[in-house]
Amino acid sequence: MRQIMMWISLLLLIVGVAACGDQQTPPPQEGPPGDELVAKMKEAVKAVNSAHFTVQFQVASARGPVKGEVEFWGERPDKMRAEVSGEQPSIDGLIAVTDSQKGWAYNPREKLVLVADTSQYKSQLRDQPELREIVTFGEKIIDRGFDDTEAVNLGAEQVNGRDTYKVQVTYGQPADPELDLEGVTAIFWIDQETYLPQRIEMNIERGTFTASGFAVLKGDIAQDQPIDPAQFAFTVPAGATVLDLSELPPLPTLSDLPKVQ
Numbered sequence: 001m002r003q004i005m006m007w008i009s010l011l012l013l014i015v016g017v018a019a020c021g022d023q024q025t026p027p028p029q030e031g032p033p034g035d036e037l038v039a040k041m042k043e044a045v046k047a048v049n050s051a052h053f054t055v056q057f058q059v060a061s062a063r064g065p066v067k068g069e070v071e072f073w074g075e076r077p078d079k080m081r082a083e084v085s086g087e088q089p090s091i092d093g094l095i096a097v098t099d100s101q102k103g104w105a106y107n108p109r110e111k112l113v114l115v116a117d118t119s120q121y122k123s124q125l126r127d128q129p130e131l132r133e134i135v136t137f138g139e140k141i142i143d144r145g146f147d148d149t150e151a152v153n154l155g156a157e158q159v160n161g162r163d164t165y166k167v168q169v170t171y172g173q174p175a176d177p178e179l180d181l182e183g184v185t186a187i188f189w190i191d192q193e194t195y196l197p198q199r200i201e202m203n204i205e206r207g208t209f210t211a212s213g214f215a216v217l218k219g220d221i222a223q224d225q226p227i228d229p230a231q232f233a234f235t236v237p238a239g240a241t242v243l244d245l246s247e248l249p250p251l252p253t254l255s256d257l258p259k260v261q
Helices: 004-014 036-046 123-124 129-144
Strands: 048-061 066-075 078-084 095-098 103-107 112-116 149-159 164-170 184-191 196-204 211-215 241-244
Touching: 036 149, 036 164, 036 184, 149 184, 164 196
Parallel strands: 112 241
Antiparallel strands: 048 066, 048 211, 066 078, 078 095, 095 103, 103 112, 149 164, 164 184, 184 196, 196 211
8 A cells, every 4th residue: 555655655646736837947956966855855754753733725627626625644654544624515525534544534424434445535526627737746746756767957946934856857758658758847846854745746747637736735734642542543424325335346358247148
């Protein structure tokens, strides 16, 4: 299970992006090379054993901007909780929880709880197709890592009152076509002291699908502090319908289909 690595390192990216128009890429600035900064960011994320933080996000959708916040608790190797609040009913109150054995995703508008071996948070985003696609690309970024990438240091900027390096990452052609990220560009604002990301932006241009924008930390990351075990337990709300995906019959395979005489 890889939810903790995904949420700690790239939750800022995959839960929210916002349209921000065309941007001119500034020329590279003085400072450490981009690949060196990305390597330090990777090591800093790996060193985090538990984390609690909140991100503000805004999502560009066909129906207009979707704004909100995600509060996240995570503990290695396989525990996490994310609670979403927002202006739109389609995302407000969404909860995703994963413990060492199961995952739950709760949609309060539909009063539906999905249960599986890992959290099925994407399945609760069918009313937000742009956000669901962003999540999919974020998972690809995690699976692929930073091999076959070009990282450019675009200079120093302040985010949340902290000094950061702005690093742009573009993706080359991977050996595995399933991890193709052509047309995806990510920008990380990497804290000059902790090397953890303070802000992340992503631009996607894939066929007819386009999205670009940002997600930013609200306050500091509380890391390696005790987290109440109750955060990783899930109680089904009263009146909610529970659908356990592990109890559904498997889909038939070609060998199960009747042969044509």
